[in-house]
Amino acid sequence: MRLSQAFQPTLKEVPAEAQIASHRLMLRAGLVRQTSAGIYAWLPAGLRVLRNIAQIVREEQDAIGAQEVLMPTLQSADLWRRSGRYEAYGPEMLRIEDRHGRELLYGPTNEEMITDLFGSAVQSYKELPQLLYQIQWKFRDEIRPRFGVMRGREFYMKDAYSFDADYEGAVRSYYRMMLSYLRIFRRLGVVAVPMAADTGPIGGELSHEFLVMAPTGESGVFYDSDWDAIDWTQTPLDPENPQDLEKLQHLVATTYSATDEKHDVQAWEKLPPEKRREGRGIEVGHIFYFGTKYTEAMGIEISGPDGQPFAPQMGSYGIGVSRLVGAIIEASHDENGIIWPTEVAPYRFSLLNLRPGDEACDRVCGALYGADPDNILYDDRSERAGVKFNDADLLGLPWQVIVGPRSAKKGLVELKNRVTGERTELPLAEAAHQLGLTGVQA
């Protein structure tokens, strides 16, 4: 994308209500714009990040055999009356009346709808387990929306639901999903630690929330440094193997982690001091096992091995996809701007032409840009070098390629690492190779 043509309006003046770094940086870098209180439009660069995150979530959910569906945003109130949650949910539920006076609502979550869909589709225990998920917009009418996309009202969420014949199966589904979540967050480039949690309005007996470590997090957290060290994308744990899931369950039970609400000082002090990690965390995921709460309330039964009808066991599993955009920035930025982890960055790198119109600069930039124009952000604007440096740091792609007239004439470019700030001058072909581009020739 040529920046001269990109719809990426950077903001110099950030509204006063933007109190936290991610909110300010997302507005300044032109990732989102607020359209109503707590409701945002995603501009091209922001949307690319949102979709990168959604795609990683999708790949990892597919990898454990979850099947993707897509439920509508609007649900009938009657569906929620069947579970008893319609009255209970409170003013965060956006209640709507259609032209015929029928009561609808904008789904804040989908336990009722998926339970009903499941009940209309599945007849026998032989079809279990089922693991279904969607990535869809939801709405919670927060009384005071703030912190940008971190606590918006219309938000993008991955929600999954499991159906099993018995408790043991449901616990396997629960830990299968936990493994998927640990892999997702690792791929997103953040440290997210599961912590035992209360179940709130979803209900149930077993629950963990996942917190991304960031200094501006809403909760204090305490955890064993093992949580930082394990690369979940590399563990040999097989989500299809019940013994591996038991291993994970054991590891979760024995590797300390707690929010300040549930902190156990005695257990904590048994940890060697060098393994103690304290900090703050942002909730980005939450998983629940709640047995037959919804299937029973809604009268959903299927036939068991003995021919008798029974209510399947359920769990539900959420990841805040739009919230993660903010959470990743909270965990990864500096005073100059965002620092995107590679897998979620909106483009591969920023290409800075320091003198558009200069033959050597244009030629070298053209050679690089031509190799993957859809995924390179080419700053071809007639702005001062300082403006380009600042804007590139602000948007925070992992790499910047800086092309100035003197070095370009010698076939050299500068490669800047956004994390370390390190700049290296090297031949064009070598830079292209490091960036994974093929067929680049000046």
Add this chain to the structure above:
Amino acid sequence: MRLSQAFQPTLKEVPAEAQIASHRLMLRAGLVRQTSAGIYAWLPAGLRVLRNIAQIVREEQDAIGAQEVLMPTLQSADLWRRSGRYEAYGPEMLRIEDRHGRELLYGPTNEEMITDLFGSAVQSYKELPQLLYQIQWKFRDEIRPRFGVMRGREFYMKDAYSFDADYEGAVRSYYRMMLSYLRIFRRLGVVAVPMAADTGPIGGELSHEFLVMAPTGESGVFYDSDWDAIDWTQTPLDPENPQDLEKLQHLVATTYSATDEKHDVQAWEKLPPEKRREGRGIEVGHIFYFGTKYTEAMGIEISGPDGQPFAPQMGSYGIGVSRLVGAIIEASHDENGIIWPTEVAPYRFSLLNLRPGDEACDRVCGALYGADPDNILYDDRSERAGVKFNDADLLGLPWQVIVGPRSAKKGLVELKNRVTGERTELPLAEAAHQLGLTGVQA
């Protein structure tokens, strides 16, 4: 995907309100389920089709330099008061009040919001033209929703908006978009003909709708057979070349097409009889040029070459993505079920194991299935062959690979073409090659 595990509940009894083929077939094949009047949940196979269509739309919109954004589903009523459409829109607009009593609405279209976003982001004519699009859920509170996803209330739509400095630029954007639409529909495997249209509540002076030819279409249509013949994905017309856009404009003006409302019998009778095509059509796209209608009403001005502020010229461009799923089926089915065009089919082919448990059948099927398990639908159920044949025809993938014990033992499979019904017996390796699979060995 193994059909034994797939969440793809086929229906034997179709509700009486399903009057048209696509509605019946989508329910029977397990693509969607209705959750409220005119509101549908997309099950895995249906969602795959929806996403295939969206992806083709995305690729072709990107190819003409349109940039993707994503606007929220809920909009503020005040935004629509600025254009004067809030009161005018009528009962199809779903009006909502939030917990603070602020008026919102579920967007039926996005002219107001994009105009406001544009105005807050663009300062100068130098940044024009701009072409922005999104693919997002919308809501129109149809008084009598029917025909399944063809006239649902919550529907998935691609909407694009162009901003130009002057009339000539706006017309170029209009025909650039028309070229993109013609390519999209061609890739979707349907014949869609642009027809001059009224502008309705969007407003403006120049408008075409695109109709997919299908016997159950809502409008009678008359057109020159040239519209069938041109492969728009192969024309050398360059969307960046103004002369090519003029050629397209000329071609549209001189190649007859009209709905019955606008049919011109005199012009029609000048066509040689063998070129006359009469039939019925389903509207799947609609494009509008409306000048400064919204920019003026909303007070959006940018600075011109002379330093004076001016209101940019706009157009808007819609494709009904969820409606297209139904329209494609209306255009392409037979008495046994759906016949998917290759590019939108939910899977590459159906793999029918006629005797699961038979060593040769399992081995041959395993070899094929292993080559691309995510994109092959493997019927591994213990059902009678007749049931499998019927279900495969119903779902309508372009190819079926039929593996029976006698031929499997000889390393042979049967390849069935869903369009022609033709069945050919051939060696496994040859079938794999024809289906584009590599590395298949029994």
